[in-house]
Amino acid sequence: MRSNTPSLAPGFTLFPSLKPPHTTLFFHQIFVLILTFLAYASFHASRKPPSIVKSVLGPTVQTDSTSNNTGWAPFNGPEGTHRLGELDLAFLTSYAIGMYFAGHVGDRIDLRLFLVFGMMGSGILTIIFGFGYWFDVHLLGYFIGVQVICGVFQSIGWPCVVSVVGNWFGKEKRGLIMGVWTSHTSVGNIIGSVVASGVLEFGWGWSFLVPGILIIVVGILVFCFLVVSPDDLGFEMMSSGKEIEMCVGEENVANLEKVESEEAGLLENKDSDSLAAIGFLEAWRLPAVAGVHLSHKTAGILSTIFDIGGVLGGVLAGFISDVIDARAVTSVTFLLLSIPALILYRIYGSVSMVTNIGLMFLSGLLVNGPYSLITTAVAADLGTQDLIKGNSRALATVTAIIDGTGSVGAALGPLLAGYISTRGWNSVFLMLIFAIFFASIFLVRVAKTEIGRMVSEGKELGSSVTAS
Template identity: 75%
Template sequence: MLRSGIMTVVFGFGYFLGVHDFGFFLLVQLVCGLFQSIGWPCVCVAVVGNWFGKSKRGLIMGVWNSHTSVGNIIGSVVASSVLGFGWGWSFVLPGGFIVIMGIVVYLFLVVSSENVGFELVGKEVEMNVEGVPLVGLEKVDSGEEGMVESENTDSLAAIGFLDAWRLPTVAGVHLSHKTAGILSTVFDIGGVIGGVLAGYISDMIEARAVTSVVFLLLSIPALIFYRIYGSISMFTNVRMMFLSGLLVNGPYSLITTAVAADLGTQSLVKGNSRALATVTAIIDGTGSVGVALSPLLAGYISTRGLNSVFFMLTVSISIAAMLLIQVVKTEI
């Protein structure tokens, strides 16, 4: 967290120092991504997994995983609120927050319940019904992991969230960077609810892959409807964006947290907490490959029209669902 925050601040300093070398920004982002990748498997899954057994893991991880969407919301609001002072502040301020929270985590994080004298009730080694490892799980990520800023020549007059809701139409209306940043948080708000809902359902039916596939399949018509009806009005756009975030983030939340914890605590690794971090890193790293490639692919495909991008998204979701079929059969 400290190094991630520092590298984010360094990226922002490129604005104040007048740096225009693409190689500088590329190098900073690569190093920052390296440091950021450590956090999810080690802390967000392995440490939390040390505190909870399987019985409520889906719900617990669903609630916990909402911090990614909350972070996206806060990050968008913070970054867009200072954009008027120069895009550099959109990196320096969040980077400073990360450094501060890194110090808080260093001082107060308790890695395991045993470290403070608690015995974890219901902690067990897990495997599927046939006693074999679960395989074939992929991470489905929204890909909203970064921000690309350009010189802003538009009016940056403030607009409230409710004011944005009351805009008469989204078709053909130019929105400022600040307004767009606020509206983009709707997807993450839906993601918070989707992650919690998917975790609760997976605990209730004891089938995480089945839950993930159902959410994935439902997200396909949601995206199609968003493309067709999203331009009718701002209210319709927000509703469809919220629904898409809910359905997309559900399986993402499950696979990167509860499913990773299940895989990392099966009998093959004998409940080794370090194995949990390694398994999570593999799953998260696989998803990061998609996060890195999908914007490039979307940018190329978008030259043929926005419909082609939505087609790419539905195909990607369909592939993700098919990769889970074998695990679904095992769970059923």
């Protein structure tokens, strides 16, 4: 239980016309989706600068004899690539550890204030990292320290936004709704890449300053207008499997769908393992995959193609999982298809810019599909099921466990890629293929359960039709 009742956002005091009965339930559902979408998109936008400026900070192969870029100590030496990988490891390790605590805390305090706290801290730490440019900082400890603290603040975002959205939407069509909503990850990556690349020519510090200011501005909007739960405005959740309705002087009757404990346990294991593998794809895209024939700005913008594919992949996976009512089957299918897509990208990605873009788009679609599905719809299903007596306040903790465990893999991915890449990029792609393959293996048991259920339901339907 939370220790205190969340206060209504101050924006509703300034604009009372936003309260019921002047506004409808549907209006507030859309408003919450948009606001949380912007919030987490800004989180991801503020994470992109390190990957964009790596080509400027680290050791580079000079293709232009007139270029004055010599890197930035301590990242421009022989061990520069490894040190850049250590920055990723520092951030993602603290992010993974912080995620477990963030979910626990988020279930006990006002999610709106906690989310704003995370956004403000992330923005300030992102700006402080950029100060290293203007203050001519060359201490590795400075950059690692900033990344560690920033990772803790960043870990607050995901459990909060998923918990808020889970409070406002029932299980019906949750896969499709969250499939569309979770495109904030890709949209944030695109915005962060474009913004950081666009100002990189003025100095790499600007690539941190602008995204840092962006998340602070969005944090102010969240503080003023985010409503954590429909209860705060007089709406109540009828059940975890039904739509939210307006209740006037009537007591809600819980009509929760039963979820078997064995399947729920399997789903929880599934989420952790598959997320770890999916996070690895960031390894080959972020550090230095962009060829030396591309400018830093062009390479940064080109990387957004992966995220654009991810937007469609999240929507498609969510829609398919709703239609067939099988999250694991959908995830396994996408993961297995991503393996040949990855192989094709490695073989034919350098043939032309068109094939590079097309195959990168396809890879983003297939990899981000299950990622979006697992971190949103599945997490929301687990956090609002009958086993925890419909207590949606446990949703932040469930989401934190899933995303936090996945972040362990994301922390290891860039570090491993930094070392394995010294043996050639074929080795890196092989690592990714094995990671995705094992992720799909971990999902097989849950997928078999879902297939068995669908077959059983099909037989029952056929019998009822025959009898009638």
